[in-house]
Amino acid sequence: MTAISDTAIDNASIKSTLIDITNCIGCRACQVACKEWNERDGEKTELLPELGYQNPAVLSAKTLTLISFHENADEKSTAGFRQDHVMRRCLHCIDPACVSACPTTALDRRVDGPTLFDPSKCIGCRYCVWACPWDVPTADWDSHTPQIHKCTHCADRHDQPAPLSRNAQPLTDVETKSFVDSILTPACVKACPADALKYGTREQMLTEAKRRMSNRPGRYIDHIYGEKEAGGTSVMYLSAVPFEKLGFPKVGDKAYPLYTKLALKAVAPAVLALGALLGFTSGFFQRRRKVALEQAAAAGKPAAPAPDQPIGFERLPGRMMTPFNWLMLAVMVVGALCFVARFVQGLGPSTNLSDTWPWGLWIAFDLVWIASAAGAFAGAALIYVFQRKDLYGMGRGAVFMGLLSYTFVTVTLVADLGRPWNVYNLLIQSPDHSAMFEVSWCVGLYVSVLLFEFLPVLFEQRKWTAAMDAWKKWSGVYVALAVSGFVWMLSRNYVLAVLGAVVFGAVAYRFRARYGKFEPVILAIAAGTLSTMHQSSLGSLFLLMPTMVGSQWWSPVMPVSFFLSSIPAGTALIVLAVMWIHTGWGRKLRMVPMASLGQITFWSLLAYMVFRLGDLAIRGGFDGAFAGRNGTLFTIELLAGLVPLVMLSRAAWRGRAGMLCIAALLTLGGIILNRVNVVILAGKVNGPMPWTAPSGYTPSFVEWGLSIGLLAATVFLFGAGVRYLPLLPKYADGGASARS
Numbered sequence: 001m002t003a004i005s006d007t008a009i010d011n012a013s014i015k016s017t018l019i020d021i022t023n024c025i026g027c028r029a030c031q032v033a034c035k036e037w038n039e040r041d042g043e044k045t046e047l048l049p050e051l052g053y054q055n056p057a058v059l060s061a062k063t064l065t066l067i068s069f070h071e072n073a074d075e076k077s078t079a080g081f082r083q084d085h086v087m088r089r090c091l092h093c094i095d096p097a098c099v100s101a102c103p104t105t106a107l108d109r110r111v112d113g114p115t116l117f118d119p120s121k122c123i124g125c126r127y128c129v130w131a132c133p134w135d136v137p138t139a140d141w142d143s144h145t146p147q148i149h150k151c152t153h154c155a156d157r158h159d160q161p162a163p164l165s166r167n168a169q170p171l172t173d174v175e176t177k178s179f180v181d182s183i184l185t186p187a188c189v190k191a192c193p194a195d196a197l198k199y200g201t202r203e204q205m206l207t208e209a210k211r212r213m214s215n216r217p218g219r220y221i222d223h224i225y226g227e228k229e230a231g232g233t234s235v236m237y238l239s240a241v242p243f244e245k246l247g248f249p250k251v252g253d254k255a256y257p258l259y260t261k262l263a264l265k266a267v268a269p270a271v272l273a274l275g276a277l278l279g280f281t282s283g284f285f286q287r288r289r290k291v292a293l294e295q296a297a298a299a300g301k302p303a304a305p306a307p308d309q310p311i312g313f314e315r316l317p318g319r320m321m322t323p324f325n326w327l328m329l330a331v332m333v334v335g336a337l338c339f340v341a342r343f344v345q346g347l348g349p350s351t352n353l354s355d356t357w358p359w360g361l362w363i364a365f366d367l368v369w370i371a372s373a374a375g376a377f378a379g380a381a382l383i384y385v386f387q388r389k390d391l392y393g394m395g396r397g398a399v400f401m402g403l404l405s406y407t408f409v410t411v412t413l414v415a416d417l418g419r420p421w422n423v424y425n426l427l428i429q430s431p432d433h434s435a436m437f438e439v440s441w442c443v444g445l446y447v448s449v450l451l452f453e454f455l456p457v458l459f460e461q462r463k464w465t466a467a468m469d470a471w472k473k474w475s476g477v478y479v480a481l482a483v484s485g486f487v488w489m490l491s492r493n494y495v496l497a498v499l500g501a502v503v504f505g506a507v508a509y510r511f512r513a514r515y516g517k518f519e520p521v522i523l524a525i526a527a528g529t530l531s532t533m534h535q536s537s538l539g540s541l542f543l544l545m546p547t548m549v550g551s552q553w554w555s556p557v558m559p560v561s562f563f564l565s566s567i568p569a570g571t572a573l574i575v576l577a578v579m580w581i582h583t584g585w586g587r588k589l590r591m592v593p594m595a596s597l598g599q600i601t602f603w604s605l606l607a608y609m610v611f612r613l614g615d616l617a618i619r620g621g622f623d624g625a626f627a628g629r630n631g632t633l634f635t636i637e638l639l640a641g642l643v644p645l646v647m648l649s650r651a652a653w654r655g656r657a658g659m660l661c662i663a664a665l666l667t668l669g670g671i672i673l674n675r676v677n678v679v680i681l682a683g684k685v686n687g688p689m690p691w692t693a694p695s696g697y698t699p700s701f702v703e704w705g706l707s708i709g710l711l712a713a714t715v716f717l718f719g720a721g722v723r724y725l726p727l728l729p730k731y732a733d734g735g736a737s738a739r740s
Contacts, residue, residue: 026085030188100257124418141348231255310729335709374570376402393729476508640670
């Protein structure tokens with residue numbers, strides 16, 4: 001499929017509908033015809049005084065076309081006001097945001113204009129619902145297999161072949177044209193008795209709109225809505241009053257997919273560049289360390305070991321089933337029951353999600369979890385790429401925490417997807433520039449890299465030397481194949497895929513096992529590369545929502561902001577995890593490496609805050625940034641970043657356990673609030689078109705139960721891991737208590 005934004009708009013081939021609001025009499029024949037042709041069930045409706053004769057209130061899975069009623073002051077009218085009736089339906093963008101959002105091409109735009117939905121490909125992510133500038137797509141929440149519904153511009157009617165004869169008599173050209181004009185047009189257009197709807201090519205409809213405006217000066221405002229909005233649409237409007245008075249949003253002239261196109265087109269080349277850069281960086285720091293050791297040996301002064309350097313790894317002594325772990329197990333059971341309830345009841349009945357809130361707690365939870373799990377890739381990169389051997393003792397625990405976190409992120413995503421059995425389409429479809437597609441592939445491959453990083457712990461525990469040797473030999477091969485496959489899936493370019501295999505293959509060969517020594521540098525580089533891509537692409541998800549996400553958060557550089565913020569979140573979580581183990585099991589707290597990690601948290605947090613605030617200043621976003629509810633949320637988030645910066649700015653303060661703990665809590669809390677703000681708290685959510693009846697959102701018991709249950713499972717399994725596997729650093733002076 002070729003993105004429309006990559007090609008010129010062919011107005012002569014695009015089927016278009018012109019809606020003249022001044023001619024609409026509000027009979028709702030189009031609304032009834034649409035429901036009849038698409039065989040939609042009736043809805044339980046009610047007369048709402050504030051909506052006049054409008055019924056139902058908004059578009060839904062059962063109502064694809066709706067007439068909304070509007071009253072506006074009009075001095076020319078004897079009544080002092082005028083009444084307008086507006087047909088609401090999908091505008092069929094020339095470059096649709098919903099198509100760009102879809103990770104499986106379930107939504108696709110035909111070359112002649114209509115944007116259509118294929119339920120066999122849909123995984124039920126509902127990204128399209130929020131990506132649409134006009135909030136058109138809706139889901140059938142009452143179904144156990146919820147899918148997306150929207151106007152199809154009656155493409156199925158247009159696809160009908162014109163008959164060649166009638167009663168054994170060939171049709172004349174006039175009769176054939178009559179058939180085309182009356183039967184192959186959309187049902188709504190055919191039903192309209194007032195010349196409010198006209199159907200033809202986009203070129204013809206633009207000409208017709210300008211003709212009407214020219215022939216009746218003063219009747220229309222000088223604006224064809226849809227001619228340029230969001231890059232242009234197939235459905236366009238004429239009006240006598242400004243469109244904002246009729247509830248039409250100002251969406252700008254830029255096609256929404258252009259916000260994500262650049263970011264996602266850069267992923268494949270960025271993978272190659274970052275892999276090569278990290279490989280070079282690791283080689284540089286290895287050589288520098290080797291030179292330092294050789295110089296020390298030549299001078300007869302052995303290099304001093306890093307402070308509190310572990311001599312190996314050990315298991316945590318003590319029994320497993322403590323009262324705390326029994327509590328965690330009980331919470332896990334509740335979470336498992338909630339997971340079952342989600343599929344027994346269905347997504348709609350088990351959650352409080354809706355067409356207004358298609359994403360909720362589970363998406364926010366996943367974004368928080370992925371950001372905080374960044375300690376796995378940050379730790380690996382610090383230890384093996386930047387040769388920070390003083391942090392070596394924290395590496396295994398960080399990787400294990402990351403593996404658990406990403407595993408349960410996957411569980412949450414399965415629960416959140418409306419049609420998870422269609423997930424195989426992620427393997428066989430090739431959307432143009434879908435951030436969701438990139439994130440899906442990147443996260444999946446990153447989990448496999450985390451597993452590869454963790455395997456030596458299992459091999460060491462079981463004393464499987466043959467498996468360990470195979471791991472050392474084939475890890476690099478797997479990385480080269482996985483990354484080159486990822487590059488190809490993102491670019492569909494065999495040259496880039498081959499370059500990916502060459503780059504990562506060369507890096508793997510450079511850091512292969514030699515002389516009995518092996519460091520998983522290639523796995524650390526792969527983890528750093530893939531994490532950079534998917535952490536940033538999580539920000540790309542929201543680039544399609546410029547009018548929905550608060551201005552303090554939405555930015556064209558959100559991908560960079562999301563990536564930069566993940567690093568301090570990950571390192572802060574490592575600090576807190578180490579302190580938890582220290583407090584819970586009485587292990588000696590080694591403040592030298594902890595202070596070093598605090599310093600890394602400081603610099604990464606500083607980079608994030610400078611970038612975030614600098615971007616806001618460049619965009620002029622400080623005007624009104626602290627006003628209203630969003631201003632309060634932004635202020636809290638800002639303080640949660642600035643206060644720990646002060647607390648971590650001095651070595652003496654970083655060396656105090658209490659100070660470091662509070663700074664880590666504030667840092668992690670600020671990033672958590674950032675993600676929750678973006679998804680839930682700070683968004684401008686108006687509900688489905690025509691935005692007259694948005695619903696509220698409070699997570700259901702099932703949503704909370706599953707989320708907390710998975711968090712408890714992470715804590716429980718991490719505790720089990722440190723008891724049964726050599727995950728914790730072992731020191732020459734001991735340090736572990738015998739506490740049971």
